[in-house]
Amino acid sequence: MDAQFWDERYSSRDQLFSGRPNGVLVTEVSGLPPGQALDVGCGEGGDAIWLARRGWRVTALDISTVALRRAAKAAADAGVADRIAWTRTDLAVTHPPAQCFDLVSAQYFPLLRRDGDAALRGLLAPVAPGGILLVTGHDTADWPAPEEGGHDPRDFFLPSDIAALLGDEWTIEVDETRARVDPAPEGTRHARDTVLRARRRPA
Numbered sequence: 001m002d003a004q005f006w007d008e009r010y011s012s013r014d015q016l017f018s019g020r021p022n023g024v025l026v027t028e029v030s031g032l033p034p035g036q037a038l039d040v041g042c043g044e045g046g047d048a049i050w051l052a053r054r055g056w057r058v059t060a061l062d063i064s065t066v067a068l069r070r071a072a073k074a075a076a077d078a079g080v081a082d083r084i085a086w087t088r089t090d091l092a093v094t095h096p097p098a099q100c101f102d103l104v105s106a107q108y109f110p111l112l113r114r115d116g117d118a119a120l121r122g123l124l125a126p127v128a129p130g131g132i133l134l135v136t137g138h139d140t141a142d143w144p145a146p147e148e149g150g151h152d153p154r155d156f157f158l159p160s161d162i163a164a165l166l167g168d169e170w171t172i173e174v175d176e177t178r179a180r181v182d183p184a185p186e187g188t189r190h191a192r193d194t195v196l197r198a199r200r201r202p203a
Contacts, residue, residue, distance in 0.1 A: 023181025
């Protein structure tokens with residue numbers, strides 16, 4: 001799942017995703033006051049654009065140049081280009097600034113364990129005191145088995161794994177499995193989401 005993998009996946013179709021914001025993001029963030037947001041694995045920009053339209057200043061990260069190019073165009077078409085900074089980065093290699101974001105969102109972001117804890121630290125460290133970490137994944141019960149071409153859940157940090165690793169400086173507000181708001185992605189049977197919402201305690 002390196003940059004070449006994702007560039008090839010995005011290049012295989014004119015548009016890989018719907019362009020709509022993820023349902024968990026809308027549910028969990030709609031009531032929050034806008035601030036500084038970090039969108040990890042932003043893809044073609046649906047979440048970042050939704051946040052920007054609601055007053056957030058967004059730093060949007062992705063490893064794919066193809067995805068970021070599409071996202072920047074979509075943001076310009078939506079009139080919010082000045083509210084989003086698009087950044088190509090590998091979270092396991094380069095970490096965002098520490099404790100600078102009121103919201104860090106990772107929607108279906110594949111956080112591989114083989115990267116050690118570097119990518120996980122890159123996800124947690126940017127959350128500001130009082131800020132929210134929001135991580136959403138597919139329920140592993142809906143994953144295809146490895147022998148069917150699926151991935152082994154043990155290769156990834158799942159939202160519940162992250163919840164179990166958070167220390168005393170965090171308050172877990174949501175750690176649950178719920179039915180998807182959006183239809184399952186084409187060709188999949190993803191009917192349920194696993195959701196972690198945690199707040200870093202104020203300093």
